[in-house]
Amino acid sequence: MKRVVxxxxxxxxxxxAPQIAITLIFFxxxxxxxxxxxxxxxxxxxxxxxFVAFENYARLFNDAGYLKSFRTTLVFxxxxxxxAMSIALVLAVAANRVLQAALTYRTFxxxxxxxxxxxxxxxxxxxxxxTLGIVAYWxxxxxxxxxxxxxxxxxxxxxxxxxxxxxxxxxxxxFLAGLQSIPKSMLEAAAIDRAGPWRRFWTITFPLLSPxxxxxxxINLVYAFFDTFSLIHATTQGGPADATSILVLRVYQTGFVxxxxxxxxxxxxxxxxxxxxxxxxxxxxxxxxxxY
Amino acid sequence: MVENRPVSTFLxxxxxxxxxxxxxxxxxxxxxxxxxxxxxxxxxPIPLWFGDQGFQNYRDxxxxxxxxxxxxxxxxxxxxxxIMALGITIGKIAISLIAAYAIxxxxxxxxxxxxxxxxxxxMLPVEVRILPTFDVITRLDMLNSxxxxxxxxxxxxxxxxxxxxxxxxxxxxxxxxxxxxxxGPMKFxxxxxxxxxxxNIAALFIILFIYGWxxxxxxxxxxxxxxLYTVVMGIQRMANSGEQLPVWHYIMGTAILALIPPVLVxxxxxxxxxxxxxxxxx
Numbered sequence: 001m002k003r004v005v006x007x008x009x010x011x012x013x014x015x016x017a018p019q020i021a022i023t024l025i026f027f028x029x030x031x032x033x034x035x036x037x038x039x040x041x042x043x044x045x046x047x048x049x050x051f052v053a054f055e056n057y058a059r060l061f062n063d064a065g066y067l068k069s070f071r072t073t074l075v076f077x078x079x080x081x082x083x084a085m086s087i088a089l090v091l092a093v094a095a096n097r098v099l100q101a102a103l104t105y106r107t108f109x110x111x112x113x114x115x116x117x118x119x120x121x122x123x124x125x126x127x128x129x130x131t132l133g134i135v136a137y138w139x140x141x142x143x144x145x146x147x148x149x150x151x152x153x154x155x156x157x158x159x160x161x162x163x164x165x166x167x168x169x170x171x172x173x174x175f176l177a178g179l180q181s182i183p184k185s186m187l188e189a190a191a192i193d194r195a196g197p198w199r200r201f202w203t204i205t206f207p208l209l210s211p212x213x214x215x216x217x218x219i220n221l222v223y224a225f226f227d228t229f230s231l232i233h234a235t236t237q238g239g240p241a242d243a244t245s246i247l248v249l250r251v252y253q254t255g256f257v258x259x260x261x262x263x264x265x266x267x268x269x270x271x272x273x274x275x276x277x278x279x280x281x282x283x284x285x286x287x288x289x290x291x292y
Numbered sequence: 293m294v295e296n297r298p299v300s301t302f303l304x305x306x307x308x309x310x311x312x313x314x315x316x317x318x319x320x321x322x323x324x325x326x327x328x329x330x331x332x333x334x335x336x337p338i339p340l341w342f343g344d345q346g347f348q349n350y351r352d353x354x355x356x357x358x359x360x361x362x363x364x365x366x367x368x369x370x371x372x373x374x375i376m377a378l379g380i381t382i383g384k385i386a387i388s389l390i391a392a393y394a395i396x397x398x399x400x401x402x403x404x405x406x407x408x409x410x411x412x413x414x415m416l417p418v419e420v421r422i423l424p425t426f427d428v429i430t431r432l433d434m435l436n437s438x439x440x441x442x443x444x445x446x447x448x449x450x451x452x453x454x455x456x457x458x459x460x461x462x463x464x465x466x467x468x469x470x471x472x473x474x475x476g477p478m479k480f481x482x483x484x485x486x487x488x489x490x491x492n493i494a495a496l497f498i499i500l501f502i503y504g505w506x507x508x509x510x511x512x513x514x515x516x517x518x519x520l521y522t523v524v525m526g527i528q529r530m531a532n533s534g535e536q537l538p539v540w541h542y543i544m545g546t547a548i549l550a551l552i553p554p555v556l557v558x559x560x561x562x563x564x565x566x567x568x569x570x571x572x573x574x
Binding site for chain 1 (some may be wrong): 562
């Protein structure tokens with residue numbers, strides 16, 4: 001809190017005006033409209049609408065396809081998070097051990113952060129293409145038949161790998177920063193007590209990294225749930241047979257392709273609830289860490 | 293490290309090299325594929341080393357309106373991406389700087405209310421409220437325009453929050469001194485606060501530029517005219533071309549062109565990038 005401030009009746013409002021105006025027009029208005037339309041059923045031309053209370057929501061939770069989407073999103077989100085975080089942790093621990101070369105390795109590890117999820121998806125789509133993708137070809141040599149155009153589980157695995165591939169750099173940077181903040185003296189003391197590297201990692205390093213791990217867990221879940229829309233839209237488009245149809249994709253498809261506004265709005269509201277829940281979890285943790 | 297064992301040092305390097313190979317290999321393959329003609333990419337196994345069509349492929353992509361590529365030269369799409377990315381970046385930084393300044397350096401009614409109003413937008417990614425936002429854009433007649441691509445995305449809770457945190461660390465004596473010297477609020481902002489914020493602005497610029505360049509869903513729904521297509525969004529029209537077989541040498545060439553600018557920014561300003569990322573997200 002500043003002790004010394006400027007005095008002006010109007011200047012602060014002028015300074016805040018652009019940000020507040022954009023927030024009101026492009027955040028609050030749409031969010032309120034989403035809540036409102038989720039209680040109505042509109043005809044396809046938008047001429048008439050009927051108040052239906054919670055019917056849109058009831059319809060969603062009785063829709064096997066929507067419930068399957070929930071499950072797909074969960075499997076996908078947990079898969080991406082586990083894969084991206086474990087690989088990043090292994091790389092960060094390794095990079096933290098080689099002091100001189102760490103910066104060189106860092107350069108080679110961080111750049112995929114800048115690659116758009118859509119591009120990561122398209123490139124992996126190419127690598128795994130059943131007729132000419134090099135990875136699919138290798139799998140074939142190893143006696144494993146790969147065809148994500150027909151096999152839904154394989155399609156889901158492919159988008160999971162592509163999404164995790166892009167996220168490793170981000171996790172790596174945070175894990176490396178976390179590792180570097182662990183006091184060397186603690187590890188040395190444990191080494192003097194004859195704790196080996198494996199034991200030192202699990203009894204000292206890993207517990208001390210837990211704030212970073214928790215922070216990344218939430219960030220990765222949010223990334224997998226929402227930012228991967230483009231990755232899936234540019235590659236499998238939810239298929240085959242809805243196997244990769246995650247919740248955000250469904251909001252888009254119900255609204256823009258299926259033109260079912262009420263249902264799309266209800267799905268938006270459910271997703272907003274999910275984001276808010278994740279953010280609250282994140283903040284409770286931030287608060288705890290501050291008081292630590 | 294605590295002890296020095298050659299075997300574990302060797303293993304460490306092996307793990308790191310495996311990781312680097314895993315991260316680099318896909319883009320390597322994309323780069324290789326973009327230098328071959330369609331024949332080389334028609335059956336497995338595809339070549340692992342460069343072909344001789346690279347120059348021609350990239351020339352076709354950048355300037356020609358390839359029917360397989362949606363009829364829009366990739367050069368034009370990249371220009372659109374650049375305009376959008378810079379617009380979003382500069383817009384976000386500008387309005388967040390002044391908003392944070394108002395919140396930190398003034399006392400006025402509803403100050404914290406405004407702060408929370410901005411802050412809560414962190415929780416609403418555009419993906420989850422896409423249809424009503426599209427509806428608002430339609431009513432405001434902002435479809436198919438650069439401002440439609442840029443303006444709705446420039447509100448930024450992250451940037452406002454970051455600048456607020458930074459301003460709070462600036463000693464009060466600076467304001468006192470400025471006031472004694474008769475400087476008004478805008479003069480203080482311009483001559484003292486802005487120069488002090490230079491590093492933070494630069495670090496944030498990198499993160500936001502990547503964010504802006506990589507936008508996908510927003511350009512997808514706001515633009516229906518091909519002259520406004522951005523490159524990251526445009527690529528999906530080639531990958532999902534429907535009836536025809538995808539033209540992989542062009543698709544991969546476009547992917548490479550689309551990822552070069554943000555990757556170069558990260559590599560060229562690595563130190564600032566790491567600082568910006570680790571600080572802005574925490």
